Amino acid sequence: MALINPKKKEVQVKIVYYGPGRGGKTTNLEYINKKFKKRIQNEMVTVKTYGDRTLFFDFLPFDIGEIKGHSIKVQLYTVPGQVKYNATRRLVLRGVDGLVFVADSMDLRREMNIRSLQNLKENLETFNKSIFNIPLVLQYNKRDLEEEGIPILSIDTLQKDLNSRLKAPSFAASAVKGDNVAATMKKIIALTVGSLRKKLE
Amino acid sequence: MDFTIEFDKQQIESIENILQEELIDLGVQSIILMDLAGNVIVNLENGETSHDVYSLAALAAGNYGAVSAMANIIGEQEFSLLFHKGEEESIHFSKVVEDLLLLTIFNKNVSLGFLRLKVAEAIKRIQVLI
Helix, strand or coil, rough: HHHHHHHCEEEEEEEEEECCCCHHHHHHHHHHHHHHHHHHCCCCEEECCCEEEEEEEEEEEEEEEEEECEEEEEEEEEECCCCHHHHHHHHHHHHEEEEEEEECEEHHHHHHHHHHHHHHHHHHHHCCCCCCCCCCCEECHHHHHHHHHECCCCCHHHHHHCCCCCCCCEEECCCCCCCCCCHHHHHHHHHHHHHHHHHHH | CCEEECCCHHHHHHHHHHHHHHCCCCCEEEEEEEEECCCCEEEEEECCCCHHHHHHHHHHHHHHHHHHHHHHCCCCCCCCCCEEEEECCEEEEEEEECEEEEEEECCCCCCCCHHHHHHHHHHHHHHHCC
16 A cells, blocks of 8 residues: 655555564564665664564665655564464554565474464455465575574475465575575565556656 | 555645644644555644654554554444643544544643644544545
């Protein structure tokens, strides 16, 4: 539900990072905030609960320049990943234009990824949106854990589990190290903003 | 991609005029007309403050959604007064139409009662335009 302001010639686009708890959604935004500090005018907002877990959402507004004479403001959000916060997750999804699904590569988290993706699909349906029609990028996070000897799922397994029907662009990433964090973000911005171009002509 | 309620330039200007006349001239610090996705549609300030309106709108949309969900749980359609009082500044929320919210930030020089009256008048005038 992008918003075009014809007076200010400004477009606001909402991109939401979704995925299971402790998967690295907030870490993605923190890395982006640090890396692109010069282009981010406002502070990152986070609503956290005891123990540093996301309670409601994180929010990072981001100017990406102009398209067809309109300045584009991208608003990055995360949802709380914990299962019990589904009501707030749904609130954050309201008016979403593009999605990044951050999957946890740890072996132990296989089931959680699948459940979270299913939950995303159901929550989108409550807004009459289909996961198959919305701009979506998958990120297989925590690839760095392999170096520490922690068992992780192969990219093949993750693709089969999560992306066999969606066929969305995907990235192997490490949010902690910053590997492919920017690439994930650039891809989702390109997909989301791409669908805007026609509208701005 | 679907879009929120669309506004043309003239509508935005008319809304700005209403908000200026009804609220900024009354002494309100800052007004944000926003949608429930957290997008800022119109923002007016009296020149004395400069808040981070995009973050405010994102949080206000979440807050409004959470409060509405609480209302539903206890069997209410919605709460008619949504207001956060600070020592210096306060925030008042008001629904304009489905999906649109008016956020008013004001200080202790403005009384809540009078503000609510003026907000209601402004909303009535805006509803005609949408």
